[in-house]
Amino acid sequence: MTLEDLHQLLITNAKNKTEEYTRLFHGRGHYYGDYKFLTVDSADKVLYAAFFAPDDEERAIVSMLQDFYGTDKKWQAMVIQRRYLKGAPSEVVAGELPEETFAFENGLKYRLNFHSNQNIGFFPDMKVGRAFVRDNAEGKNVLNLFSYTCPFSVAAMAGGARAVVNVDMAKGALATGRDNHRYNGLDIRGCRFMPYNILKSWSRIRKAGPYDLIIIDPPSFQKGSFAATSDYVKIIRRLNELAAENCTVLSALNAPELDTAFIKDLFRENAPEFTFVERLENMESFPSSDDERSLKNLIFQKGKA
Structure with a gap:
């Protein structure tokens, strides 16, 4: 899988986005071969990407994600979390986080915390x-x-x-x-x-x-x-x-x-x-x-x- 393939897959998976929490890319299952260190989610009004290991392409991936984020008005903010660093810090790299964000699922909702030191409150x-x-x-x-x-x-x-x-x-x-x-x-x-x-x-x-x-x-x-x-x-x-x-x-x-x-x-x-x-x-x-x-x-x- 190339970076362009990843970009196109994100576009495809985001086409029918609803308010429900959606995994747009799941690299952790090693299904795609490459980018096994990466997950990308649509979480309420936030595009959320987590890096679980350092990679030489990280800057290029973040740049691509910013382009992907910018082509649509689905989200108000983009958050990158580097899970491989001590404290698993999160960074808002585009837009502004809403005061409250939720994971919507089957008619229920769960509060998210993008300032958490690891998990955001929902699996x-x-x-x-x-x-x-x-x-x-x-x-x-x-x-x-x-x-x-x-x-x-x-x-x-x-x-x-x-x-x-x-x-x-x-x-x-x-x-x-x-x-x-x-x-x-x-x-x-x-x-x-x-x-x-x-x-x-x-x-x-x-x-x-x-x-x-x-x-x-x-x-x-x-x-x-x-x-x-x-x-x-x-x-x-x-x-x-x-x-x-x-x-x-x-x-x-x-x-x-x-x-x-x-x-x-x-x-x-x-x-x-x-x-x-x-x-x-x-x-x-x-x-x-x-x-x-x-x-x-x-x-x-x-x-x-």
């Missing part, structure tokens, strides 16, 4: 997972582990959940999560926000159970708090004591080095009461040269669905 590749939760949450007591800014909780409450318990170490993320519910007109009296280290807080989490729907969406690696290779199993071992008689689990994993067999084996060995049901299909806008290295959303069921 667009999880759209299918959030849709599953919304479709399966009615009347249920939901546990949302590694809740971050609580998009899963918003989806669950929008789907008629009876209650949601959100657990995440980051108090600031949980504060944004509360706001995300309010932005969507959802009553947070049915929600709890626990700013705890999950692996050290099982008694607190268990008290609000048992849970009919459990969401496990951890980071692949977070220094000092979680490593999927060694810590995911600690969660799976606790599932049976947290789960209701009939319980659905959405088990997510975004570590390219760990495949679906990794999760299935953990359940078979440590939570045999749960049966594998299906893997949710990823979005077409996140193509991958190897499906096992892409996002894995696995559904397990205890008892009757």
Whole structure:
């Protein structure tokens, strides 16, 4: 793929742009061969590009993106984030950031923060997972582990959940999560926000159970708090004591080095009461040269669905 090919692909993918958060280019899946260090998103009124590694073409890519941004009035600002630098700094390279920006998805919205030191408050590749939760949450007591800014909780409450318990170490993320519910007109009296280290807080989490729907969406690696290779199993071992008689689990994993067999084996060995049901299909806008290295959303069921 040449730079001109990339430019033309962006033009094609932006033609039918709506207000929905849209991935215009996904290089991280190695599907295109080149530019595997780059993602480009249309996020509300912002054209947002993230560089995950340095590259000799970076200046030329940014120049091309500025040309692409300037040929259309879809966006009010263009933001470049260099994820490979310490602190993952973001830079507004064109226009002016709106006072508020949101990720719009399936009639819901989530606050974005382009001044964050790494993630902007929303993971667009999880759209299918959030849709599953919304479709399966009615009347249920939901546990949302590694809740971050609580998009899963918003989806669950929008789907008629009876209650949601959100657990995440980051108090600031949980504060944004509360706001995300309010932005969507959802009553947070049915929600709890626990700013705890999950692996050290099982008694607190268990008290609000048992849970009919459990969401496990951890980071692949977070220094000092979680490593999927060694810590995911600690969660799976606790599932049976947290789960209701009939319980659905959405088990997510975004570590390219760990495949679906990794999760299935953990359940078979440590939570045999749960049966594998299906893997949710990823979005077409996140193509991958190897499906096992892409996002894995696995559904397990205890008892009757």
